[in-house]
Amino acid sequence: MLAEGETLGIIGPNGSGKTTLFNLMTGFLKADHGKISFSGDEITNRRPSHICQLGITRTFQIPRPFAPVDVLENVMAGRAYGKESSSDMKQARQEAMEELEFTGLVSKQDVVSKDLNLLGRKRLEIARALATKPKLLLLDEVFAGLNPKETEEALELISLIKKRGITLTIVEHVLKVILGVSSRVVVLNFGEKIFEGLPTEAINHPKVIEAYLEKIFMLEVKNVDVSYGDMQALWDVSLVAKDEEMWPWSDRTEQGRRPC
Ligand SMILES: Nc1ncnc2c1ncn2[C@@H]1O[C@H](COP(=O)(O)OP(=O)(O)OP(=O)(O)O)[C@@H](O)[C@H]1O
Ligand SMILES: [Mg+2]
Numbered sequence: 001m002l003a004e005g006e007t008l009g010i011i012g013p014n015g016s017g018k019t020t021l022f023n024l025m026t027g028f029l030k031a032d033h034g035k036i037s038f039s040g041d042e043i044t045n046r047r048p049s050h051i052c053q054l055g056i057t058r059t060f061q062i063p064r065p066f067a068p069v070d071v072l073e074n075v076m077a078g079r080a081y082g083k084e085s086s087s088d089m090k091q092a093r094q095e096a097m098e099e100l101e102f103t104g105l106v107s108k109q110d111v112v113s114k115d116l117n118l119l120g121r122k123r124l125e126i127a128r129a130l131a132t133k134p135k136l137l138l139l140d141e142v143f144a145g146l147n148p149k150e151t152e153e154a155l156e157l158i159s160l161i162k163k164r165g166i167t168l169t170i171v172e173h174v175l176k177v178i179l180g181v182s183s184r185v186v187v188l189n190f191g192e193k194i195f196e197g198l199p200t201e202a203i204n205h206p207k208v209i210e211a212y213l214e215k216i217f218m219l220e221v222k223n224v225d226v227s228y229g230d231m232q233a234l235w236d237v238s239l240v241a242k243d244e245e246m247w248p249w250s251d252r253t254e255q256g257r258r259p260c
Helices: 020-023 048-054 071-081 089-102 118-131 148-163 173-182 204-211 243-250
Strands: 007-011 056-057 138-141 168-169 184-189 192-197 217-228 231-242
Touching: 007 020, 007 089, 007 173, 007 217, 020 048, 020 056, 020 138, 048 056, 048 168, 048 184, 071 118, 089 231, 118 148, 148 168, 168 173, 173 243, 184 204
Parallel strands: 007 168, 007 184, 056 138, 138 168
Antiparallel strands: 184 192, 217 231
16 A cells, blocks of 8 residues: 555565566556555556556656657656647657656766666656656666765755655665665565554564565685785685665765665
8 A cells, every 4th residue: 555645665686576566556567366456446456557647657667768769858758648648749859758757867968878877767767757748657676886975966856856746656675775765665575565654663573584674795715715925814714794784884984885
C-alpha cells in the first residue's frame, strides 16, 4: 500500500524482484495471481499505455531513450504518451522544455540522446517520465553508476520532484539515498517481502541485515598473501569494508563516499 505524497523505498539483493514489481505495476509484465489498484481503479494486467495515462510512470534501470532522436523530442514523446496527452505540438514542446529546465538538460536539448553521458541519460529518463505528468513515479536505480557529485545532484532532483507533490517509489542500492529520501522501506529477498517499516528500523532488522546489508561490501579482500621479493609482507589477510562503515566520512570528504 502506498499513500499519496509518500516516498517508498524498495531495497533487496540483486535478483530479489524489485524491477519485476515495477514491471507488474506498470503493465510490462502480467501477474499470474493477485490484484493491483491505483486511486480506486484496478490496473492488474492493464496495458502500459493505459496505466501511464492513469498517472503511473516508471524509469528503466537501463535508460531507454529513443536513440535516434534528440533530447527535446524524447521528452515531447513522453508528453504525447502520458496523462493529459494532447496533439498540440506547440504546447507539448513548451511543456517538454519546462521539464528539460527542471532536470538541467536545456543545454542538451539538441543532442542526440545516445550521445548523452550516463547522468544525462538518467536525467532524460526522469524528464521524459515527468512529461507524462505522473501522480506516481517509479524510479528504478537512477543513482546506479553515478559518481558522488552526480549522486548529490540526482538527490537534489529527487527532492524537487517530491516538492512537486509527486508520490515516489524508489528502487535503489545506494543506501544513503534510500535512507535519505524514503518515508517507508520495503525489503525484498528471493521474491518475498521480508520487511516493511521505517528506514531506520530496516537497517537494524536482523532479517534485513542477514539477507542484504551484510552482503553489501564496498571492498572485500579474501585470503591474500603478498611478497616483496623474498620478504612476505602479508599472510592470509581477509577483510571487508561495508558501505555504512564509510558513512561517517561521507559528509566531510568526497573520498569516503560509496562509488555508486
Ligand atoms: N525477463 C526475464 N526472464 C526470466 N527471468 C527474469 C527476467 N527478468 C528477471 N528475471 C528473474 O527474476 C528474478 C527477479 O529479477 P529482478 O530483475 O526483478 O530483480 P531485481 O531485484 O530488480 O535485481 P537487480 O537489483 O539486479 O536489478 C531474478 O531471478 C531474475 O533473474
Ligand atoms: Mg532491478
